[in-house]
Amino acid sequence: MNTVIDAHNISKVYNPDTIPVYAVNNVHLHIERGEFTAIVGPSGSGKTTLLNMLGGLDAPTEGYVEINGVNITKMPANKLIDFRLHNIGFVFQAFNLIPVLTARENVEFIMLLQKRPREERDHRVRELFAAVGLVDKLNVRPAQLSGGQQQRVAVARALASKPQFILADEPTANLDSHSAATLLDIMEKLNRDENMTFLFSTHDQRVIDRARRVITLVDGRIASDTAPTSTKIHA
Amino acid sequence: MIFLIAWRNLWRNRSRSFIIIASVAFGMWSGLFIGALYFGMGKARMRIAIDHEVSHIQIHHPRFSDDQEAKYSMDSDSLLAVLESQPDIKSFSLRSVATGMLATTSGSRGIQVNGVDPTAEQTTRNLAGFVQQGDYLNIEQRNRVLVSTKLAEKLKLDIGNKIVVTLLDTAGAITSGAFRICGLYQSENAPQDELNIFVVKTDLDRLIGSNGRVHEAAVLLQKDDVLNQVCNRIKQVFPHLKVERWQDLSPETDLLLSSLNTYMLIFMIIILLALSFGIINTMLMAVLERTRELGVLMAVGMNKWRIFGMVVSETVMLAIIGAPVGLALVWLTVQWLSRTGIDVSVLMGEVMRDFGFATVIYPELPWHNVAQTFGLVVLAAVLAAVFPAWKALRLRPVDAIRG
Numbered sequence: 001m002n003t004v005i006d007a008h009n010i011s012k013v014y015n016p017d018t019i020p021v022y023a024v025n026n027v028h029l030h031i032e033r034g035e036f037t038a039i040v041g042p043s044g045s046g047k048t049t050l051l052n053m054l055g056g057l058d059a060p061t062e063g064y065v066e067i068n069g070v071n072i073t074k075m076p077a078n079k080l081i082d083f084r085l086h087n088i089g090f091v092f093q094a095f096n097l098i099p100v101l102t103a104r105e106n107v108e109f110i111m112l113l114q115k116r117p118r119e120e121r122d123h124r125v126r127e128l129f130a131a132v133g134l135v136d137k138l139n140v141r142p143a144q145l146s147g148g149q150q151q152r153v154a155v156a157r158a159l160a161s162k163p164q165f166i167l168a169d170e171p172t173a174n175l176d177s178h179s180a181a182t183l184l185d186i187m188e189k190l191n192r193d194e195n196m197t198f199l200f201s202t203h204d205q206r207v208i209d210r211a212r213r214v215i216t217l218v219d220g221r222i223a224s225d226t227a228p229t230s231t232k233i234h235a
Numbered sequence: 236m237i238f239l240i241a242w243r244n245l246w247r248n249r250s251r252s253f254i255i256i257a258s259v260a261f262g263m264w265s266g267l268f269i270g271a272l273y274f275g276m277g278k279a280r281m282r283i284a285i286d287h288e289v290s291h292i293q294i295h296h297p298r299f300s301d302d303q304e305a306k307y308s309m310d311s312d313s314l315l316a317v318l319e320s321q322p323d324i325k326s327f328s329l330r331s332v333a334t335g336m337l338a339t340t341s342g343s344r345g346i347q348v349n350g351v352d353p354t355a356e357q358t359t360r361n362l363a364g365f366v367q368q369g370d371y372l373n374i375e376q377r378n379r380v381l382v383s384t385k386l387a388e389k390l391k392l393d394i395g396n397k398i399v400v401t402l403l404d405t406a407g408a409i410t411s412g413a414f415r416i417c418g419l420y421q422s423e424n425a426p427q428d429e430l431n432i433f434v435v436k437t438d439l440d441r442l443i444g445s446n447g448r449v450h451e452a453a454v455l456l457q458k459d460d461v462l463n464q465v466c467n468r469i470k471q472v473f474p475h476l477k478v479e480r481w482q483d484l485s486p487e488t489d490l491l492l493s494s495l496n497t498y499m500l501i502f503m504i505i506i507l508l509a510l511s512f513g514i515i516n517t518m519l520m521a522v523l524e525r526t527r528e529l530g531v532l533m534a535v536g537m538n539k540w541r542i543f544g545m546v547v548s549e550t551v552m553l554a555i556i557g558a559p560v561g562l563a564l565v566w567l568t569v570q571w572l573s574r575t576g577i578d579v580s581v582l583m584g585e586v587m588r589d590f591g592f593a594t595v596i597y598p599e600l601p602w603h604n605v606a607q608t609f610g611l612v613v614l615a616a617v618l619a620a621v622f623p624a625w626k627a628l629r630l631r632p633v634d635a636i637r638g
Contacts, residue, residue, distance in 0.1 A: 058631075058633040081536055081539070084536050085535070085536025086536075090534055092531070094527075098531070098532070099247075100240055100243035100247065105239070108236075109240075110536060112236045113536050113537060113541075157535065161536065
């Protein structure tokens with residue numbers, strides 16, 4: 001196995017000059033290729049902040065993050081955006097699809113930013129929509145899709161750039177049980193078949209139950225890093 | 236895809252987009268309509284200057300323009316021969332001109348007496364067309380004079396009255412002559428009307444002893460664009476005479492025309508500045524409403540310059556839709572008003588005449604300025620989009636997604 005994410009003692013401190021508040025406190029973390037890992041913890045434990053720092057959306061106040069050996073912490077903004085485009089897929093709790101684009105365009109858009117040729121885009125779009133089971137919803141706008149369907153399009157979008165890993169922030173929080181199960185099935189299959197690395201932040205037991213590694217955060221620190229069967233979270 | 240997103244974003248809030256389109260259209264309409272009014276007025280002023288005042292070209296003795304003395308005259312036969320041989324000349328009028336005093340029982344006034352051939356003067360500047368009351372000059376009737384209604388009003392004159400003019404003759408001696416008013420005229424230029432009276436040339440020649448010589452040759456051309464050619468030809472034939480174009484004779488008209496573009500540009504900039512603030516406000520709202528979406532775009536890999544380009548594209552698209560609408564509206568407005576004209580005589584007729592302008596304005600679309608105006612509108616839209624786009628650039632994806 002090889003390390004995809006390497007977080008070196010990262011902290012996120014708010015109000016460092018007055019009353020410091022540690023959202024994430026001295027977290028040291030390695031994620032290997034092919035992991036299906038959940039970061040869990042109660043609300044306010046720093047899950048989303050940690051995920052944002054691992055994804056280059058936020059910068060740690062202390063420490064640094066390496067993705068595939070590249071330090072992204074001091075990377076200039078536009079270079080970092082470009083790095084995210086080619087290396088990281090995001091799935092958000094609120095789906096966050098672009099409402100003016102169809103499902104297909106939401107996915108194809110990422111590949112257009114990567115300047116991929118049309119044939120490759122078409123092929124990849126078909127492949128991804130088949131994988132998430134939405135071949136019949138290609139030309140539908142997000143507002144016409146259910147929450148579960150929107151999140152599946154979001155997964156397809158996250159995969160479109162062929163990233164190193166996918167960061168999913170509470171991906172099932174807004175979904176009913178059936179939709180959540182379908183989504184997790186799809187992500188598990190992608191992980192199994194394509195060795196795609198998934199890192200979730202969640203306090204959804206349905207996700208935790210399927211994760212092969214569970215990292216528990218309490219007050220911004222890693223409290224445990226274990227197999228899922230021993231972890232039960234009460235938000 | 237950026238343009239596609241920008242285009243679709245326009246129609247998310249239709250009423251807001253329509254307001255911007257309407258603002259741009261109105262800005263374009265008002266800028267070009269004011270331009271059309273100015274251009275129409277300017278061109279009308281030019282036509283008045285050429286067709287009713289100074290003609291295309293005037294020829295004088297080189298010292299006559301400065302001293303206005305009757306002795307500085309020109310040989311009429313040679314002028315006649317040359318001017319008649321020029322195919323580009325539509326008509327010309329050979330005049331005797333003398334300055335002097337007009338005296339009546341009500342007072343006296345400095346005037347310029349123009350001795351003219353009634354027929355030539357009619358074809359050269361349509362003097363007969365300006366007669367408001369009484370008759371035009373008639374070569375058969377001796378010592379008749381046309382005075383302006385304005386002068387008649389000031390000196391309490393009427394048709395049939397006799398006036399006495401005192402002039403300097405060609406020898407520099409004072410001479411007087413009596414003329415009877417045959418008609419009252421009114422042109423578009425009130426100050427000139429007050430100054431000029433018209434008599435038959437032979438009557439004036441007799442009075443000042445000019446013996447058939449002329450002081451002024453006014454030349455009207457077939458077309459405006461042959462002016463320099465004809466002017467140069469006449470100069471070559473008469474190198475010792477002063478040959479002037481209408482721009483030299485009526486420099487204020489030339490200045491007006493040459494400054495029209497500057498005036499239009501200033502007006503347009505003022506209008507577009509006001510428009511820009513409206514666009515800034517609306518686009519800023521659009522950006523702030525889409526903070527989360529912009530954050531997501533940045534998170535998934537759309538760099539800041541693309542975000543910037545997307546916001547600017549939205550504004551430019553609105554401008555590109557609004558500007559042709561404004562252009563179409565101004566074209567329709569000008570088409571209609573160029574037939575009916577805008578009669579400003581009730582509001583400011585005297586003022587217009589005081590400055591030599593027609594009291595009915597026929598707007599004319601300055602087509603040469605349309606591209607410039609269009610460019611300015613798009614430029615204003617781009618500049619107005621810079622601040623909202625800059626606000627979008629300053630968003631941090633992590634904060635924007637959090638909303």
